[in-house]
């Protein structure tokens with residue numbers, strides 16, 4: 403049994419990363435079995451679930467919506483906030499009940515939570531009906547773990563090992579229009595509030611030619627958009643022998659001529675001029691950057707270990723605005739970090755006023771066991787934090803709407819992703835700047851980039867109609 407260990411997870415060794423091909427061994431023992439998969443958290447987890455589905459599909463298993471009838475139940479968990487943790491443990495109550503009725507059901511817990519030491523201890527002592535606990539590093543082994551769990555074989559197993567980079571993964575992607583492409587795994591930044599460097603391990607970049615090969619294959623399959631994924635995309639390449647950085651990767655991917663390229667998430671600390679220039683230079687790199695600031699107070703930024711000041715962030719922000727035509731910038735903000743005073747919070751409001759972000763994901767600080775911030779003194783009552791969040795959201799939503807209103811009566815390119823759930827006469831999609839638009843257009847436009855005239859603007863979405871004559875690309 404290989405149980406995660408927080409102290410070990412913090413270490414960053416010089417041990418070279420191994421690059422391996424995914425090798426799935428076929429066995430028909432699971433063919434025809436039904437699986438239920440539930441995914442929590444970020445795009446990284448959604449994409450990991452596409453890998454899980456690819457493996458189960460390869461073994462002849464079939465997805466099912468009804469957990470009660472499943473032969474295999476898999477939860478792909480998230481560790482970023484307390485409520486995600488609570489939701490998973492809430493769900494386990496239902497699963498325990500199913501296991502009582504049908505002990506042959508295999509239950510597997512994966513994702514970031516399963517890489518947390520205290521969670522695995524809790525599972526071993528209080529939830530022994532879970533058969534497999536696997537990490538984010540060893541998803542490619544899931545097929546073997548499941549086969550080991552069949553009746554008469556091993557019972558509970560915990561797998562948590564530092565990761566290699568696995569190539570040629572057989573994803574079962576959720577969309578035929580947009581695709582996620584991993585470029586770098588893990589994080590070495592160790593922001594004091596964040597559990598990711600412990601759960602997802604050290605930064606490991608994929609080789610540039612492998613990423614380009616994957617994007618080229620996606621383009622051949624007709625994909626319109628790729629999103630390059632990493633906890634910290636602009637750290638890409640620093641661990642490779644080849645002398646490449648994120649800007650080189652952006653250029654190489656742009657040259658595949660896939661219609662749209664996005665990337666997420668960027669750290670302000672690593673964002674170079676060369677990256678800004680690459681985004682500005684290629685029409686198929688979308689003018690949209692998610693650039694988390696987290697706080698506008700230098701004192702709090704320091705406590706968070708973010709490695710930039712408010713002024714440095716502002717300079718970077720201005721540079722992006724000046725050099726990338728029509729760029730939209732969104733951010734993440736944490737309120738109520740331990741020790742945040744009213745004056746610290748006002749510095750956050752101040753940067754929101756000066757940057758006028760296109761949008762922001764805002765959160766109340768959530769302590770993650772084992773991180774330095776969880777041990778910091780936190781005297782601010784929850785009600786005060788909630789009030790700060792309310793004040794912040796009011797300003798964030800104001801600027802979000804203001805930026806959306808700037809598009810009124812303008813024509814913008816929109817990649818149509820599907821039919822509107824509320825109104826069958828409408829489809830929905832995203833502008834190049836990542837704004838959601840509901841469009842009066844036939845469903846034949848799904849999967850196409852069309853010119854849309856914006857007719858209405860709200861805080862979180864736009865309305866539009868097809869610009870006649872319809873231009874489709």
Ligand code: SF4
Pocket residue numbers: 589590591592593596597598599633634669
């Ligand atoms: S950069 Fe900071 S917040 Fe982002 S994943 Fe790494 S440690 Fe967490």
